[in-house]
Amino acid sequence: MTEQIVGLNTWIIIVTYNHRAYLPALFESLARLTHPRFHILVIDNGSSDGTPAVLRSLSQSVEVIYQESNTGFCDANNRGMAHAFAAGADACLLLNPDTEVTPDFLSLLETSYQEQLQKGVQVGLLQPVILHRRQPDLLNTAGNAMHYLGFGWCKDNLSPKPVYDHDPEIGSVSGACLYMPKLYYQQVGGFNSAFFAYSEDQDVSWRGLLQNYRHFCASKAVIYHDYHFSKSTAKWYHAEKNRLMVVLQNYEFRTLLVLGPSLVGIELLILLYSLAGGFFTEKLKGYRFLVQHRKHIRRVRNQVQAKRTVSDAAIWNRFSDELVFSEIKNPLLTWIVNPVLRGYFALVRRLL
Structure with missing residues (x-):
C-alpha cells in the first residue's frame, strides 16, 4: 500500500484575461489556504482592464507571466503547466479567476487523491464541489456531463447543494477547478491548444478515460464560482x-x-x-x-x-x-x- 503523503508540491495556475474585478476576492481567499506547499502562478493573457496593475500590487507571493496577447485559455494553461512541472511541481491545480476557495479545499483534494491511490485506483483528474458564489446553496458542478455526440455541460447546475458520503466517480472534470497530477500530465498531456477555449476540460478528461484513468469529485472540498452562462x-x-x-x-x-x-x-x-x-x-x-x-x-x-x-x-x-x-x-x-x-x-x- 502506498504511504499517504499530504503536502505535495502543488502549483495553482490562474489564467487571467480582463478579470481585474474578480482578483481581490480570489487572492484574499487564497491567502487563507491551509495547504503546506503551494505556489501561485498567474498567466495574464494581455489584459487591458488594469489586471496587471492589480497583480503587481498583491502583497502575497505570486509569480506572474505577462503575455502580450490573448493566446487562449488552453495555450496559457499549457504554458503554466509546462513551467510548473519543469520546476518540480507534483501536481497542478488549474483555477478560474472568477472563483473563491475555502481554506482547506486544496488539502482535501490532495487527500482524496492519495486515498484513491491507496485503494489501488488509477486515479486521473479531480475537482472539488463547485457552488455558485452568488447562490452558495446551489450547485454549479460536481462533475461535468459528456454527451456521446461531443456536447459537454455543467451537470446538475442550479440543483441544491449535494451531500455525499463518498467521493463520486465522474466522467469529466470542470476546467473551473481541475487538479492534475504530474503522472497524468506526462501520460495523457495537457489541453489541446487548438481549442483556444471551451470543451478543453472534456477533451483532457476523455483522453484519460481512454488510458483507463478514473476521475473523481473530492466531495469534501468546496469552492465558489461566479458562473454565468454565455451565448456569445x-x-x-x-x-x-x-x-x-x-x-x-x-x-x-x-x-x-x-x-x-x-x-x-x-x-x-x-x-x-x-x-x-x-x-x-x-x-x-x-x-x-x-x-x-x-x-x-x-x-x-x-x-x-x-x-x-x-x-x-x-x-x-x-x-x-x-x-x-x-x-x-x-x-x-x-x-x-x-x-x-x-x-x-x-x-x-x-x-x-
Whole structure:
C-alpha cells in the first residue's frame, strides 16, 4: 500500500484575461489556504482592464507571466503547466479567476487523491464541489456531463447543494477547478491548444478515460464560482468546432462509422438552430477551421489512438444519452430530439 503523503508540491495556475474585478476576492481567499506547499502562478493573457496593475500590487507571493496577447485559455494553461512541472511541481491545480476557495479545499483534494491511490485506483483528474458564489446553496458542478455526440455541460447546475458520503466517480472534470497530477500530465498531456477555449476540460478528461484513468469529485472540498452562462457568438464558434474535434480525435474509427447518421443529423439541427440563433456564420467558420487544421486533427487523433488502452465500448457508460441544459428549455429537445438520441445510444451500445 502506498504511504499517504499530504503536502505535495502543488502549483495553482490562474489564467487571467480582463478579470481585474474578480482578483481581490480570489487572492484574499487564497491567502487563507491551509495547504503546506503551494505556489501561485498567474498567466495574464494581455489584459487591458488594469489586471496587471492589480497583480503587481498583491502583497502575497505570486509569480506572474505577462503575455502580450490573448493566446487562449488552453495555450496559457499549457504554458503554466509546462513551467510548473519543469520546476518540480507534483501536481497542478488549474483555477478560474472568477472563483473563491475555502481554506482547506486544496488539502482535501490532495487527500482524496492519495486515498484513491491507496485503494489501488488509477486515479486521473479531480475537482472539488463547485457552488455558485452568488447562490452558495446551489450547485454549479460536481462533475461535468459528456454527451456521446461531443456536447459537454455543467451537470446538475442550479440543483441544491449535494451531500455525499463518498467521493463520486465522474466522467469529466470542470476546467473551473481541475487538479492534475504530474503522472497524468506526462501520460495523457495537457489541453489541446487548438481549442483556444471551451470543451478543453472534456477533451483532457476523455483522453484519460481512454488510458483507463478514473476521475473523481473530492466531495469534501468546496469552492465558489461566479458562473454565468454565455451565448456569445464567439463561444458558439469555439464550442462547436471543439465539440467536433473532440469526437473526431477521440473515437475509434469504427465508432465514428456507427455514429455517422446521428452526427449528421445533429449537425443539420444545429445548422437550423444557428440560423434562428444568429450564429450561423460562426458555425460555418467552425467548419472552415476544421478543414484548415485537418492535418493537426489527424496528428492528434493518431497520438490519442496510439495511447489508448481501452475500447470505446469500455467507457460507453461514462457518456450521457440525452441533452439536459439547465439554461436551455426547448420542447423540441425534450420530446423529440432526446428520445431519438437515447434510442441511438442504446443501438450503439449493442453494436460496439
